[in-house]
Amino acid sequence: MAEDPINTKILSLVLQSVREVGENQGSDFLINADETTALLGMLDSIGTVYLITILEETLADELGMQITLADEHAMNLENSPFLTIATLVRHVETLVAKSKGAGH
Amino acid sequence: MARKSLPVPLGSDGQENCVDGARSSLSTKPQLRSGLAQRSEESNGQYQVVLITGTRTGIGRYLAEYYVDKGCQVIGCSRGSIDYDLKNYRHFCLDVSDEVKVKQMFSEIRKAYNRLDVLINNAGIAATNHFLLTPIKTVRDIFATNVIGTVIFCQEAAKLMQRRRYGRIVNFATVAIPWKLEGEAIYASSKATVVSLTQILARELAEFGITVNAVGPTPVKTDIIRSVPQEKLDGLISRQAIRRLGQFRDVSNVIDFFIQPESDFVTGQVIFLGGV
Numbered sequence: 001m002a003e004d005p006i007n008t009k010i011l012s013l014v015l016q017s018v019r020e021v022g023e024n025q026g027s028d029f030l031i032n033a034d035e036t037t038a039l040l041g042m043l044d045s046i047g048t049v050y051l052i053t054i055l056e057e058t059l060a061d062e063l064g065m066q067i068t069l070a071d072e073h074a075m076n077l078e079n080s081p082f083l084t085i086a087t088l089v090r091h092v093e094t095l096v097a098k099s100k101g102a103g104h
Numbered sequence: 105m106a107r108k109s110l111p112v113p114l115g116s117d118g119q120e121n122c123v124d125g126a127r128s129s130l131s132t133k134p135q136l137r138s139g140l141a142q143r144s145e146e147s148n149g150q151y152q153v154v155l156i157t158g159t160r161t162g163i164g165r166y167l168a169e170y171y172v173d174k175g176c177q178v179i180g181c182s183r184g185s186i187d188y189d190l191k192n193y194r195h196f197c198l199d200v201s202d203e204v205k206v207k208q209m210f211s212e213i214r215k216a217y218n219r220l221d222v223l224i225n226n227a228g229i230a231a232t233n234h235f236l237l238t239p240i241k242t243v244r245d246i247f248a249t250n251v252i253g254t255v256i257f258c259q260e261a262a263k264l265m266q267r268r269r270y271g272r273i274v275n276f277a278t279v280a281i282p283w284k285l286e287g288e289a290i291y292a293s294s295k296a297t298v299v300s301l302t303q304i305l306a307r308e309l310a311e312f313g314i315t316v317n318a319v320g321p322t323p324v325k326t327d328i329i330r331s332v333p334q335e336k337l338d339g340l341i342s343r344q345a346i347r348r349l350g351q352f353r354d355v356s357n358v359i360d361f362f363i364q365p366e367s368d369f370v371t372g373q374v375i376f377l378g379g380v
Contacts, residue, residue: 024267046311053263060211066204 006063007093011035013062014089017055021047037085048082059092067095153217155179157200157257158227160186162326166352167224167359168193179213182227200227200253210260222272222363223261225254225298230291232332243290250294254301258316262309269313272363275302277320279380283343295320299374306372317362320376324350345379 015033022030025047029037043051052069059067069081069091081091154171158164159180165188168180172190180186181196196212198205213220229249231242254275265271277299279285280292299318306316323329323340341347358375361367 020267024269050266053266057211057214057263060207061214066207 006096007089009062010092010096011089013058014055014085014092017051017058018085020054021051024050033085035085035089038083039085039088040080040083043082051082055088055092059096063096065096065099067092067099069095152176152221153179153213153219154222154224155181155213155220155257155261156224156226157181157253159195160184163321163324163352163355164226167226167356170352170356171222176222177217179209181209199249200257201248203256206256206260210264214264219268220261220264221270223257223265223274224359225257225273225275227253228276228295230288232287233290234287235289238290246290246294247297250291251297251301254298258301258305262305262312262314265314266309266312271309271312271314272367273305273309273314273316274359274362275299275316275318277302277318277374277376279320279322279344279376279378281320282376282380283340285340302374303372310371313368315362315368315371317371318374319355319358319362320374320380321355322350322376322378322380324352324355341378343380348378350377 015035018033018037018039019031021043022028022033027042029042039051056067056069059065079087081087152171154176156164156167156171156178157180159168160182164180164182165186168178169190172178172192176192178190178193179196180193181198181200183197183199185197186195194216196205196209198209200206227249229246231238231246233242258273258275261273262271265273275298276295278288278292278295280288281296281299285292302316302318309316322344323332323337329337337349341349354377358377362370362373
């Protein structure tokens with residue numbers, strides 16, 4: 001089944017943001033991240049704030065959508081969306097789909 | 105150390121963006137995001153990108169002209185259109201408390217300049233009333249502009265500044281706070297919130313290379329004090345150590361100190377003018 005182009009784009013934008021955080025923090029691990037990369041333990045609190053803000057800005061600029069990644073719902077999820085690149089991508093896909101459905 | 109070349113100031117010669125965000129007529133491609141930290145030395149003086157709120161009149165307009173004169177690329181905003189033209193100045197029409205419009209503006213700033221060096225949260229409104237006669241709508245309006253507007257701009261600016269690990273945020277307080285000025289309960293309260301915000305943001309944003317400070321002007325001859333009787337003004341001035349009306353240059357003098365790259369060890373401070 002062909003991958004939804006928007007989901008392919010989301011993966012690309014998430015990886016772009018993670019790699020930018022990697023460059024900013026001097027982390028080769030993050031610079032070389034791919035969709036299988038685990039984030040848990042690789043980002044300190046400041047790094048997490050940085051990733052969230054970078055990714056939100058990138059989504060706004062590239063998709064024209066204002067998405068809040070770290071809202072109360074996300075913070076109360078049993079499994080954090082920030083565990084891995086894959087969980088983060090799925091979290092963004094869900095929010096983008098919701099935003100489209102709400103007509104934003 | 106060789107200075108890294110910075111984006112050429114993308115002057116808009118008085119271009120306004122007053123219809124639902126920006127029309128972009130910029131011909132220069134935005135610089136690619138490198139994500140690399142920039143040293144504060146590279147932001148020294150010329151070609152800094154400075155965002156000032158409330159630039160239609162008064163202190164805000166003066167600051168826009170002042171920093172354009174200093175060689176900065178200045179972006180300004182106000183609820184209404186402006187009646188002046190400035191090279192290397194770009195104007196947005198928006199309400200500072202309108203989160204959606206503000207985010208759209210910052211998206212334009214990212215695309216056009218990919219940086220922000222200085223934010224000056226000048227926009228503010230006041231209303232002189234006895235507390236018991238102050239409508240709640242007035243309370244909401246004052247807090248919307250003075251507090252929520254400042255918060256939204258600080259958030260969006262800090263997100264952009266953190267990418268280069270450099271930024272200067274200057275908020276506006278008022279001498280009405282230390283004076284506990286009667287008739288200004290809501291205005292002074294809103295600005296006291298801004299002071300507390302300034303002091304805490306200074307700590308939260310320090311790791312990102314961003315300093316946050318505030319200037320507290322005395323009465324300055326602008327629209328905001330237009331309706332204050334001369335007798336009352338004289339009474340206020342008599343409470344200052346230096347007894348005169350503030351001038352625009354007094355405000356820019358303090359802002360210059362806060363925003364210069366050498367002031368990277370100055371944060372969380374509030375300087376009230378006139379020796380108050």
